Amino acid sequence: MAKPLRVGIVGAGFAARFHWKGYRKVYDVPIELVGVTSKTAETREAFAREFGCQAFSSFEELCDHSDVVDICAPGFLHERLAVAGLERGKHVIVEKPFTGYYGPPGREVEENFRGNAFPKDKMLTEAIASCDRVLQAAGNSGQRIGYAENWVYAPAIQKEREILTKSGGQILWLIGDESHSGSHSPYYGIWKFSGGGALVGKGCHPLTAALYLKRAEGQSRDGKPIRPATVSARTHEITRLSDFRDAGFLRTSYDDIEDYGQMHVTFSDGTVADIFATELALGGVHNWLEVFANNHRTRCNLNPINALQTYNPREELFKDVYVTEKIGTKQGWSQPAPDEDWQHGYPQEFQDFAESFQGNREPLSGGELARDTIGVLYSAYVSAERKGLEVEIPL
Numbered sequence: 001m002a003k004p005l006r007v008g009i010v011g012a013g014f015a016a017r018f019h020w021k022g023y024r025k026v027y028d029v030p031i032e033l034v035g036v037t038s039k040t041a042e043t044r045e046a047f048a049r050e051f052g053c054q055a056f057s058s059f060e061e062l063c064d065h066s067d068v069v070d071i072c073a074p075g076f077l078h079e080r081l082a083v084a085g086l087e088r089g090k091h092v093i094v095e096k097p098f099t100g101y102y103g104p105p106g107r108e109v110e111e112n113f114r115g116n117a118f119p120k121d122k123m124l125t126e127a128i129a130s131c132d133r134v135l136q137a138a139g140n141s142g143q144r145i146g147y148a149e150n151w152v153y154a155p156a157i158q159k160e161r162e163i164l165t166k167s168g169g170q171i172l173w174l175i176g177d178e179s180h181s182g183s184h185s186p187y188y189g190i191w192k193f194s195g196g197g198a199l200v201g202k203g204c205h206p207l208t209a210a211l212y213l214k215r216a217e218g219q220s221r222d223g224k225p226i227r228p229a230t231v232s233a234r235t236h237e238i239t240r241l242s243d244f245r246d247a248g249f250l251r252t253s254y255d256d257i258e259d260y261g262q263m264h265v266t267f268s269d270g271t272v273a274d275i276f277a278t279e280l281a282l283g284g285v286h287n288w289l290e291v292f293a294n295n296h297r298t299r300c301n302l303n304p305i306n307a308l309q310t311y312n313p314r315e316e317l318f319k320d321v322y323v324t325e326k327i328g329t330k331q332g333w334s335q336p337a338p339d340e341d342w343q344h345g346y347p348q349e350f351q352d353f354a355e356s357f358q359g360n361r362e363p364l365s366g367g368e369l370a371r372d373t374i375g376v377l378y379s380a381y382v383s384a385e386r387k388g389l390e391v392e393i394p395l
């Protein structure tokens with residue numbers, strides 16, 4: 001039997017929980033979940049109690065016990081932790097956003113930094129440089145990067161990849177969206193922690209799935225990925241408008257980020273993608289990508305899906321029933337997710353990372369795809385600053 005792959009998790013919040021559960025479903029590659037570290041003893045010890053693992057008081061100590069460090073901490077820490085893990089000879093898994101721009105260097109966080117007022121071309125240059133430092137560290141160490149973009153692994157996206165590549169199709173236009181009523185994380189909504197707003201926090205998901213499918217199209221045709229070339233974008237801060245009427249259903253406590261974003265991406269072959277991301281959607285997460293190809297058309301629904309349609313006459317009847325992420329109310333008709341983690345691609349993601357790290361092959365979602373995503377997102381901010389002018393993506 002192969003030696004278990006020892007995995008240590010950084011962060012003890014929302015993402016750390018679904019990562020932990022995802023590893024438990026990995027088959028064929030033995031996994032040993034060694035433990036967790038986080039900012040406070042209280043959170044890591046609570047996590048360790050809940051999952052029966054060790055709480056490590058430092059990142060270094062966690063690394064010493066791990067073959068893989070899985071970074072589920074806020075975005076402003078991703079580069080530093082990923083480089084430190086790679087330099088210690090560990091494979092790293094990095095949650096989205098891969099990295100980005102979080103304020104001028106120097107102090108860990110710059111108190112007076114306001115992302116929405118900061119020059120975006122500077123952000124773009126620095127965000128790409130940050131990606132390159134992580135990729136360089138991986139190159140130097142010979143270890144691998146798993147970019148935890150679960151949409152790449154969602155069964156709906158993987159099925160479309162199969163349809164696309166087996167039918168020899170050309171994608172002409174993609175349109176997709178990730179929206180909901182606002183993130184739970186206290187770090188979200190403050191640029192110096194999250195690296196941006198709806199575009200970076202939510203738009204990254206359908207964007208990376210679109211980039212992945214166009215890469216797959218090119219690779220299957222002639223071995224060359226089709227990559228993004230330009231982007232035009234708009235962003236807005238709708239819940240901070242003076243005329244916004246707060247009815248109490250949306251999160252509104254954002255500091256210096258956009259809560260609405262749209263990107264129009266052109267690829268090197270001239271085809272296009274339109275990606276939307278907002279914090280303005282009631283009724284649960286709204287995650288989908290539609291593919292218009294020259295020989296087929298596919299609607300990839302990640303959430304909601306209609307495997308179940310349930311009518312509940314009274315809210316309290318479903319008080320112990322999980323329906324879907326961010327649903328708000330469970331009364332009336334809903335579409336409960338039979339296995340939300342599966343439809344989001346989480347267990348499939350950890351399966352691929354485990355096989356990649358053990359078998360010495362690149363994961364489906366790795367550093368190159370992550371870097372393209374960051375390049376598009378921060379070029380989109382440059383465009384939005386110029387009210388939608390087309391910007392070349394410096395890849």
Ligand SMILES: NC(=O)c1ccc[n+]([C@@H]2O[C@H](COP(=O)([O-])OP(=O)(O)OC[C@H]3O[C@@H](n4cnc5c(N)ncnc54)[C@H](O)[C@@H]3O)[C@@H](O)[C@H]2O)c1
Nearest residue numbers: 011012013014015016038039072073074075095096097185
């Ligand atoms: N792929 C997805 O669907 C998805 C969903 C949610 C979050 N995320 C990503 O996961 C990451 C974490 O988000 P979250 O929702 O779990 O946030 P969270 O606020 O729930 O948890 C963040 C955790 O990071 C820890 N942390 C903060 N500073 C730290 C430090 N210096 N060292 C070690 N740990 C530290 C905190 O203690 C906390 O446990 C973010 O990058 C986020 O974008 C991805």
